[in-house]
Structures are given as C-alpha cells and as structure tokens.
Amino acid sequence: MNFASDNVAGTSPALLQALADINDRPLPSYGGDPHTAEVEHLCRKIFEHDNLRTLLVATGTGANALALSALTPPWGAIYCHSDSHIAVDEANAVEAASGGSRLMTIDGAHAKIDPDKLRAAIYGKGIVHHPQPSTLSITQMNERGATYSLAELSTLTAIGREHGLRVHMDGARFSNAIAGLNCTPADMTWRLGVDVLVFGATKNGALAGEIVVCFDPDLADELEFRRKRAGQLFSKMRTLSAPLAAYLRDDLWLENARHANAMARQLAQGLADIEGAQLLRQPDGNQMFLTMHPALAERLRAAGAEFDDWPEVGPDVVRLVTAFNTREADVHAFLSLAANA
Structure with a gap:
C-alpha cells in the first residue's frame, strides 16, 4: 500500500x-x-x-x-x-x-x-x-x-x-x-x-x-x-x-497513465465516505491531496500504508499518488483500513 x-x-x-x-x-x-x-x-x-x-x-x-x-x-x-x-x-x-x-x-x-x-x-x-x-x-x-x-x-x-x-x-x-x-x-x-x-x-x-x-x-x-x-x-x-x-x-505510455488515473479515481471515490478524510479536490490524474486527521493517518501508517505529509498545502494535508502498477487490491485494502480505523 x-x-x-x-x-x-x-x-x-x-x-x-x-x-x-x-x-x-x-x-x-x-x-x-x-x-x-x-x-x-x-x-x-x-x-x-x-x-x-x-x-x-x-x-x-x-x-x-x-x-x-x-x-x-x-x-x-x-x-x-x-x-x-x-x-x-x-x-x-x-x-x-x-x-x-x-x-x-x-x-x-x-x-x-x-x-x-x-x-x-x-x-x-x-x-x-x-x-x-x-x-x-x-x-x-x-x-x-x-x-x-x-x-x-x-x-x-x-x-x-x-x-x-x-x-x-x-x-x-x-x-x-x-x-x-x-x-x-x-x-x-x-x-x-x-x-x-x-x-x-x-x-x-x-x-x-x-x-x-x-x-x-x-x-x-x-x-x-x-x-x-x-x-x-x-x-x-x-x-x-x-x-x-x-x-x-x-x-504503453498511455495505457500506464490510464491505469494510474483509474486507481486514483477509485481511491477518491472510496475516501469520500471516510470520516477524518476530506479531499481538497477531485483528482485530475494520479495525484490527490486531502486533509487527514492525524489519528487516522497514524493508524493507516501503523498498518503499513505509505504516503507523505504535504504541510505546504495546509495543516494535516497529505498526498496520495498512484502509479502504473498500483494494484486494485492495495486500493481496496487502504480504503478498508481507513473505514475501520
């Protein structure tokens, strides 16, 4: 993840x-x-x-x-x-x-x-x-x-x-x-x-x-x-x-990008229902920024999720980025952890 x-x-x-x-x-x-x-x-x-x-x-x-x-x-x-x-x-x-x-x-x-x-x-x-x-x-x-x-x-x-x-x-x-x-x-x-x-x-x-x-x-x-x-x-x-x-x-360059973007959209859709997470805007591509309650971020990281803080955008802002080889299973696992954190 x-x-x-x-x-x-x-x-x-x-x-x-x-x-x-x-x-x-x-x-x-x-x-x-x-x-x-x-x-x-x-x-x-x-x-x-x-x-x-x-x-x-x-x-x-x-x-x-x-x-x-x-x-x-x-x-x-x-x-x-x-x-x-x-x-x-x-x-x-x-x-x-x-x-x-x-x-x-x-x-x-x-x-x-x-x-x-x-x-x-x-x-x-x-x-x-x-x-x-x-x-x-x-x-x-x-x-x-x-x-x-x-x-x-x-x-x-x-x-x-x-x-x-x-x-x-x-x-x-x-x-x-x-x-x-x-x-x-x-x-x-x-x-x-x-x-x-x-x-x-x-x-x-x-x-x-x-x-x-x-x-x-x-x-x-x-x-x-x-x-x-x-x-x-x-x-x-x-x-x-x-x-x-x-x-x-x-x-292949376009196929890879389409996959990364699709994984970002799935993440964004799932995060819309997560308490403690608020997207700043819908992703245009494979990057998204959201405010995330520190307790939620800590629990996700403790469970093995990796993502970066982005304080220059605002307090409690994190960035999530998907890639050409992001697995749908990892997206689902991240969202499941977030929902049950």
Whole structure:
C-alpha cells in the first residue's frame, strides 16, 4: 500500500525486456543506434508532427534545464508558477544551465498560472535594467495534481505570443494529463504554441529517461551541444532509447497513465465516505491531496500504508499518488483500513 509517489514504482516489464533484448549485441554509440531513431519516429506519429526532433536525457531536471536554456538568454526572464518544480525543486538548475536567467514566479489557484497575474508580471521589454521577457513555462499535470484544460492552456499561450515569449511545457506527468483530458498530444502542445515539451517517462513506468521534444526543430541543433556540455549525452544511448521505444510503441505510455488515473479515481471515490478524510479536490490524474486527521493517518501508517505529509498545502494535508502498477487490491485494502480505523 505505497502511495508515497509514482517514483517509488518499478519499471514496466516490456521496458526491462527491451533492455535485455539489446544487451548481447553491439550497437552504435551516442545515439547512432536504431532505437534512438525509432523514439523520434514514434514521437512524430504520436504528436502528428513530421518535423519535430527529440533528444533523450536521464532526468526531468536535466531536461527542463536544457530545454529552458535553449529558449532563454542569460538576461532573460522565465515566467512560471511559484509552486512549479523548476522554481522549488531543481536547485537553481535552470538558472545555472541558462547562464543566469531569472525565474519570475506567478501565483494562481491549484498551482495553475493566473492569466491576469501573468499579464501583470510581463514588463520591461527593451529596458536594459530589467530581465527581458523570454519564456513561459507551464507544468502539465502540475505539482498539485491539477491539469490545465485546453482552453486554459490556450489563454496562457496566447498571452505568451502577445509578448513574444517562447513556451516550455514540463510534462513529467504529461501522460496522466493526456489520459485525464482524453485529448490528443498534438492538441495539448504544438497546436497551442508549445515550442518544447519535456515528455516524462520515469514517473510512468520507465527505468529512467525523459524525452525532450522540440516542435521547433531548429532548437535541436543547439540542444545537441548543450546536452553534451551538461554531461547528458549517453555513450550507450541505446540503454535509454530501447526501453523508451518500447514505452511509446503500442501506446504503453498511455495505457500506464490510464491505469494510474483509474486507481486514483477509485481511491477518491472510496475516501469520500471516510470520516477524518476530506479531499481538497477531485483528482485530475494520479495525484490527490486531502486533509487527514492525524489519528487516522497514524493508524493507516501503523498498518503499513505509505504516503507523505504535504504541510505546504495546509495543516494535516497529505498526498496520495498512484502509479502504473498500483494494484486494485492495495486500493481496496487502504480504503478498508481507513473505514475501520
């Protein structure tokens, strides 16, 4: 009954098999293998974009930092939510990779950027004393488990275009957002003006690896050099690309996310009847936040349930996260314990 994070989950068997399948034969290094090319080919099909380029990196922080460094000059401003991962949990990696750009944080309910506050924050263009408006970073699904609707995304990217901003999307849980909204990846990204997406895999059944998807293919050439400089170019790139090709092939990425989301909905439905537990909002994907009486939390943990406190959201708030391999039996066991605690 581990609902602490989707990072604690293991790896989809198909990805482990893909890694085993390439282990006994030599393949070209540094991304010259056929599996790296297949990842790009599959992404072009998934995103309905014949010219996009992809780069594989080890981690989400590395992917965000590299993508934003290619979009933002050292004197540039990046607009993001105050609770965004790049602002709170990446140890200034973006600022370091971009040579000194500034994160301009913006508030908004449920960790969504408020459009009016975004408009008010964009200023100083052409004034040498101010950071220059450069990039908008949107997290989809975000750190509070909320998903922007397509209309909300369209509003934000329109503001970005109005002010000449490039658009980066942190998609660590992009698959869960797609599954939750039941829309196409193209409609959530480049058709709305997203320039670069970090297409997450680690939280959704991958052993490691994130895909930097460049809808502006010209950015990829610069990113190749930035990736090498950052130490993110794997010599045995096939160890990332073969499993990631299996992840994308036959929509396993979407199947995994749908399962995680379904388990979250089951948890939410069951918790609605539990005294001492109150959902803050219905889950859009695989994360939920709720207030839980400390006595209930203590009894659940004593019985073996694992989940994290989230005091920055509020007193007695906990976070529950489901994963691609969350068992329905564990959901039922957790709810049964909660009901009888």
